[in-house]
Each structure stands twice: as structure tokens, then as C-alpha cells.
Amino acid sequence: MMMNNTLRNQFKFLPGHVIKGKWNKNTYKVIKELGCGANGIVYLAENDRQQLVALKLSDNGISIISEMNILKAFSKVQGSVLGPSFMEADDFVVNGKNMPFYVMEYIKGEGYLPFIQKKGQAWTGVLVLQLLSSLSALHKQGWIFGDLKPDNLIVTLPTYKIRCIDVGGTTLIGRSVKEFTEFFDRGYWGMGSRKADPQYDLFAVAMIMLNSSYPKRFSRKEGGFSQLKEMMEQKKEFTPYKAILEKALTGKYLTAEEMRNDMAHVLGRHSQKKSAPAAQPTGKPAATRQARRAQSKQITRRKPKYAFLETFLLILIVSLLYTLYIYGQLL
């Protein structure tokens, strides 16, 4: 996408700058720039009550209004914790020029791909499982997310929850998807239309999984299922998910729930096989189980006896650190 350079240069606000709404008169103090998209600049800001918020400002009224409408509708979707919640919309007047902006919840965390790169592939499964739960809720309300891609996914800390930013692609089921990214778009791969249905999102979820193993992505050659299948088969980490990925890519899952169930099944079976004996602490989220699997996998290549000891020690250390961390958070 083309960068809006005039907007960037003319209205680049430095930390400390105060943005005041013309209609509602609320003020926001700029803390830093979070990012710059095609439609505007997003700032981290502080509101009157010293809360951190994300504020998106644009010099082009139109596209930001559609986006705001979607965010509003999105925020009303019950039980969806997927996107940022909407706070207010207003205009900021600079040198007599009206600049519309809207304010939303600030979602703090790490980008999906950097997170996976740091923490290991083992997290892919868990995060995708979470994502599918949220999508299922969204779909039940008659919407799809549309522009699903790693850049729009944030893993929040310390809860390790997956959230979405940039809900601009969110579309009513049956309508046309207007915002999408080629690699994650089933239309681009010749695998279906751009009419919004749950399968559109599930295709993108499968492509997000492929993207985790191909961080640079890949471009369309002959396109179609054969190319995607080949890319999938080239990476052995996809072996357990093969059937799931195939179904998602070819639109065979009717609901996100179905895909989630299959995913949960594979993840469960997978971790049981690898870390069978150790007593499973009950009620722990899947996340911790996954983390442990990642560690034991690296270790088993060495001598098995030590491996057990090492695993034990590691778990001990990790638990200790975690406890300390939790204390730190509470204090």
C-alpha cells in the first residue's frame, strides 16, 4: 500500500502534544506513534483519566469513518474479545483543517510472528486454538474478520491471549470483503470467492499457520490447491495438522468450531505422546502444556536419562520464575 507521506510529515505529533476533540472536548496526550497505515497514523496516548488508549488520526475523513463504524459494530459483538473496544470519535482541528480521529482500547503485547519466533513453533497450535474460539463467536454474530494475518494479531502479555488490531476488514456474512492481504486471501489463490463466509476466515487461519513456517511467505506460481499443498508438505512440522490444513484450505469446514475441535484433538494427542508420564497439573491452560512440549522436544535429542532430569529442572525453574513474575505483577 502507498504510504500517505503528506499526512505523515504534516501531522506528525511529537510526544507531549495534546489532541483535543472539537465536539466532545476530551483531550489526549500523545505518548508515541504506534504505527502508520494507509488510512492514518495510530498514536499511543493518555486520556483525561491517565488511561492509555490508541488514537487513530487521519486527514481523509471517508475511509476512517467506515473503519470506525466497523469498530463500533465489532465492539458490540457480544463475547468477542478479539478486537479493541471502541471509545469515541471526534475531530481535531489543526490550522483550520478538520482531522477526524477515533479512540480505542490500547492492546499491549507482541506481534504474532515475533512472538512465535521468540517462543517457538509450539505456540502456534495454542494461539490458533484461541483464535478459532474468538472467530467462532464472531461468526455466530454474523460477521467475519476478513483481513486476518499475523500483522493484525497481537499476543498480549502476561496473559498470552491472542487479540486482533485493525478490524477494517470485518465484513457482514454475505457481503464482499473489501480489505484483504493477498497471501491470506482465498481469492488470490484461486480457492474461492471474496464473498464473506466463515470459510473465508478459516482459509486465512490455515495460511497464518503456513506463514509461521515460511516467515517470508511465498508468491503465487500456478496457484490453486496443488501449490499450497506442496508448500505444506515441504515442512515436516505440518504433518500432524495435514488433514486440518487441507480441510481449511479447501473450505470443507463449515464452522470455526469444527476446525477448533480437530485442532484441539491433534494438540492433545500430540502432547500426550511426547510428554506422557509426567503428571498433568489439572486445570492448567493448554498454553503451559505446549511450552513444556517445546522444551522436552529439544532435549530428547540428547541422552534420555539426563533429559528427564533436565525437563524436571526446567519446569521447576520456569515455575519459579513464573511465580516470581506473578508476585511482581501483584506488587
Place this chain on the structure above:
Amino acid sequence: MKPGTLRQILLITDGCSNQGEDPAAMAALAREQGITVNVIGVMENDVIDDKGMQEIESIANCGGGVSQIVYSQQLSQTVQMVTRKAMTQTIQGVVNKELQQILGNSVTMEDLPPEKRGEVMEVVDELGETSNLEVLILVDTSASMKLKLPTVKDALLDLSLSMNARLGNNQFSVFVFPGKKNDVEKLLDWTPKLEVLTRVFPKLTTGGITPTGPAITEALDYFNKKRSLRGLLSHDDEQYFEESI
């Protein structure tokens, strides 16, 4: 508000015209007839010079449309974005007119408080989804376009995919210029889907001249033929958007 039909000419070129009437003037004529002219300048390894840039901008300005210069890798995304943006602009023009009738002359969407503006925008988006769309595509096939033609074809297929996901109906038609015999040649008659392009799209370019002005003129004629034909067949055709640009 009832959805009507949006009419657009989409010009895909990589530089300056060098034959025939001034394309910007022809674009202005199109606008007068309720047809928006959008222009996309495609670059591959070359760049478009200042003169070419200026022409591209002025055609779109005079034609009430949108222009964008891109590298051919981004062509698909750009074609659909430009088409949608121009649709929104046209619809917004209509909506602003309605607003002025209700609220008084100089009022536009931007003057409304954010809440109201959001509601108006919902109407605009709804019309963008449900309106019928007619796009006449003009492809520059002068020598310098040769390497870009496969990408242009892909981008047009992609446009058809995007637009056909909407609820409204679509009609596309494709012309190339210069043609083998004439300045302009029809490649594809009005059709809702562009898949046929795969078979008929030229792989070869046809020469050094770039008769952009005559191409737009021809496109206008073709639009008018369609309109008068339809006028003969049915009288209920509403011309809502045309009157309002």
C-alpha cells in the same frame, strides 16, 4: 435511497499519449455524461516521467475519478482499490447533494458531528455494496507495455473477483489501444465476468503510438450505444447517479 448504476472508465497505461485529441478534455466530457474516469499508471523497471505523471493526474481530475501510479506487482490491489474509491466518491457526491437539500447549501458530510457522519457513511457503504456497476476498461498496448500485459490480465481477473462478491450487478467491457487496424479495438463486449479474458487477452503489443484521447472517445461512444439500446428496450432505467455527479 435506491441503488442505481455507477459508470466508470478505467484506463491502464504507462505513459503519455502521443496521438489524437487531449485525453483530459475527453475525460471532462465523460464526466459531463455521468461517467467517471480512473487512471492507473503501471511501472515495471521503468519509471513514468513528469509529463506522463501530469497527464495521468489531469485525466483523472477532469474525469472526476481517482489516479494511482504503481509498480506492476501491486496492480491487482490497486485496480480494486481505485475502482472502489471512485465508487465511494460518486456515491458520496450524491449523498452530499441529498444532505444539502435537507440541511442547506454548503453542508457536506465532513460538517456533521462524528455520530451522524458515521450513520451517513453506513448509507454510502450500503450503496457501494448494492449498486450496479459498469466498468469499461481501456488497456494501453503500446510497445512499452509488452512485459506488463500478463500482470494487467491478472489484475483484471482479480477485479472481476472482487466486484462479483458484491450484491450489486456488474458489467465489464475491455478495449485495447492502439488496435491492430484502428486506434482502438474492442476485445470484450459487456459481460458480468472477466474469466473469458484468459483466452482473448493479447500477448503481443501493437506499436509505438499511444492514442489515449481517441480511446476515451471510443469508450464514451460505446457507453452511449449501450444506454440508447437500453432506452429502446426499457423505459424504467433510472439514471440516478449520472444526474448527480
